[in-house]
Amino acid sequence: MKVKVCGMKYMDNILQVGALQPDYMGFIFYKNSTRYIANELIPALSQNINKVGVFVDASLKDIEIAVHKYHLQVVQLHGEETPSFCKSLQKSLNVKIIKAFPVNDYFDFSIVRDFEPYVSFFLFDTQGKLPGGNGYSFNWSLLESYPSNKPFFLSGGISLDSIESLKKFMYSSAAKHCHAIDLNSRFEVIPGVKDVEKLKAFQQILQTL
Numbered sequence: 001m002k003v004k005v006c007g008m009k010y011m012d013n014i015l016q017v018g019a020l021q022p023d024y025m026g027f028i029f030y031k032n033s034t035r036y037i038a039n040e041l042i043p044a045l046s047q048n049i050n051k052v053g054v055f056v057d058a059s060l061k062d063i064e065i066a067v068h069k070y071h072l073q074v075v076q077l078h079g080e081e082t083p084s085f086c087k088s089l090q091k092s093l094n095v096k097i098i099k100a101f102p103v104n105d106y107f108d109f110s111i112v113r114d115f116e117p118y119v120s121f122f123l124f125d126t127q128g129k130l131p132g133g134n135g136y137s138f139n140w141s142l143l144e145s146y147p148s149n150k151p152f153f154l155s156g157g158i159s160l161d162s163i164e165s166l167k168k169f170m171y172s173s174a175a176k177h178c179h180a181i182d183l184n185s186r187f188e189v190i191p192g193v194k195d196v197e198k199l200k201a202f203q204q205i206l207q208t209l
């Protein structure tokens with residue numbers, strides 16, 4: 001199972017977390033987030049770490065500028081972006097696209113169908129007050145009705161306390177297309193700064209599952 005560490009902001013912490021070699025590292029390009037990368041620098045990272053830019057209803061132009069400036073390999077769309085927006089993005093930029101969806105108990109997974117041709121992954125996050133980084137998990141068994149073969153990221157409030165539930169999930173049919181686990185606020189010292197020891201502990205446990 002792959003790991004994405006999201007909401008990275010500061011150079012030193014990016015380098016510390018980079019040393020753990022997560023598969024993906026996420027950077028927030030949404031001004032209202034406490035994790036907004038603003039004009040912070042992103043240091044050179046190992047080629048094995050995919051840099052993900054997270055956007056909320058940004059324009060194609062702004063995404064393009066960020067992709068080129070920060071050499072992003074992946075773009076995560078975390079707002080109300082449409083299939084046709086994903087199609088345009090796919091045509092104009094050589095990046096992988098993750099379309100994120102906020103999940104509540106009534107979420108209708110059939111919505112993913114229209115996006116399938118234009119994205120590489122889906123990401124399922126918990127619906128909350130904020131577009132992302134709410135720190136709460138949704139009911140993962142809802143993914144039993146996931147109608148697609150497209151790999152997805154499991155996201156929302158995952159912490160070291162989630163290990164038992166994760167184990168159960170990973171052995172269930174709901175996890176069949178789960179590509180990666182997304183970690184964010186539950187591994188933070190303050191917004192944008194990750195606790196490296198906690199991340200290390202999570203990685204080690206994940207390897208044993």
Ligand SMILES: O=C(O)c1ccccc1NCC(=O)[C@H](O)[C@H](O)COP(=O)(O)O
Pocket residue numbers: 006007026028030033034035054055056078125130131132133134135136155156157158182183184185186
């Ligand atoms: O993290 C943010 O501040 C954020 C703000 C706006 C849009 C997306 C954002 N995060 C995207 C992510 O992929 C997070 O990892 C995801 O929402 C889960 O966060 P958490 O519930 O804190 O684990």
